[in-house]
Amino acid sequence: xxxxxxxxxxxxxxxxxxxxxxxxxxxxxxxxxxxxxxxxxxxxxxxxxxxxxxxxxxxxxxxxxxxxxxxxxxxxxxxxxxxxxxxxxxxxxxxxxxxxxxxxxxxxxxxxxxxxxxxxxxxxxxxxxxxxxxxxxxxxxxxxxxxxxxxxxxxxxxxxxxxxxxxxxxxxxxxxxxxxxxxxxxxxxxxxxxxxx
Numbered sequence: 001x002x003x004x005x006x007x008x009x010x011x012x013x014x015x016x017x018x019x020x021x022x023x024x025x026x027x028x029x030x031x032x033x034x035x036x037x038x039x040x041x042x043x044x045x046x047x048x049x050x051x052x053x054x055x056x057x058x059x060x061x062x063x064x065x066x067x068x069x070x071x072x073x074x075x076x077x078x079x080x081x082x083x084x085x086x087x088x089x090x091x092x093x094x095x096x097x098x099x100x101x102x103x104x105x106x107x108x109x110x111x112x113x114x115x116x117x118x119x120x121x122x123x124x125x126x127x128x129x130x131x132x133x134x135x136x137x138x139x140x141x142x143x144x145x146x147x148x149x150x151x152x153x154x155x156x157x158x159x160x161x162x163x164x165x166x167x168x169x170x171x172x173x174x175x176x177x178x179x180x181x182x183x184x185x186x187x188x189x190x191x192x193x194x195x196x197x
């Protein structure tokens with residue numbers, strides 16, 4: 001499979017209004033999922049914090065990043081069947097009893113301009129866009145989805161966010177596959193501490 005045809009839930013067929021209500025719930029862990037980070041996200045964060053050199057990046061990664069499980073379904077062009085690959089990627093570490101993001105300060109994102117794609121694309125993740133059940137599950141937790149006021153997003157804009165997410169994940173998967181799923185080939189700044197956590 002080289003691209004994906006994302007199906008949109010009927011709930012989003014006509015678009016929706018959405019504006020973050022800054023409740024901070026989606027910035028807390030408690031088994032709500034991971035915040036995945038990719039190269040562009042890491043570059044934005046290092047630029048935001050003015051981190052220089054491998055040592056600076058390694059120290060930053062030790063403090064704020066962890067390895068998380070990831071998977072991707074892939075069918076080689078011309079193949080009859082595909083398969084799901086399992087491998088590691090980078091995610092944010094959470095902190096405190098409520099497992100909040102390190103960068104959540106008074107329910108506001110202190111790195112908002114440099115926040116990862118996953119944060120900026122919420123609530124238009126592929127798994128939510130294509131599943132009414134997932135969308136309704138998140139609606140119970142998210143004040144912005146309960147309120148549905150603010151900026152209007154068309155069906156096309158919603159699909160565009162979901163497709164961008166897929167392309168980012170595909171690019172990372174193909175890079176990992178090319179490097180025999182050795183994450184250190186892609187992120188050489190990771191330390192033994194990152195790899196053991």
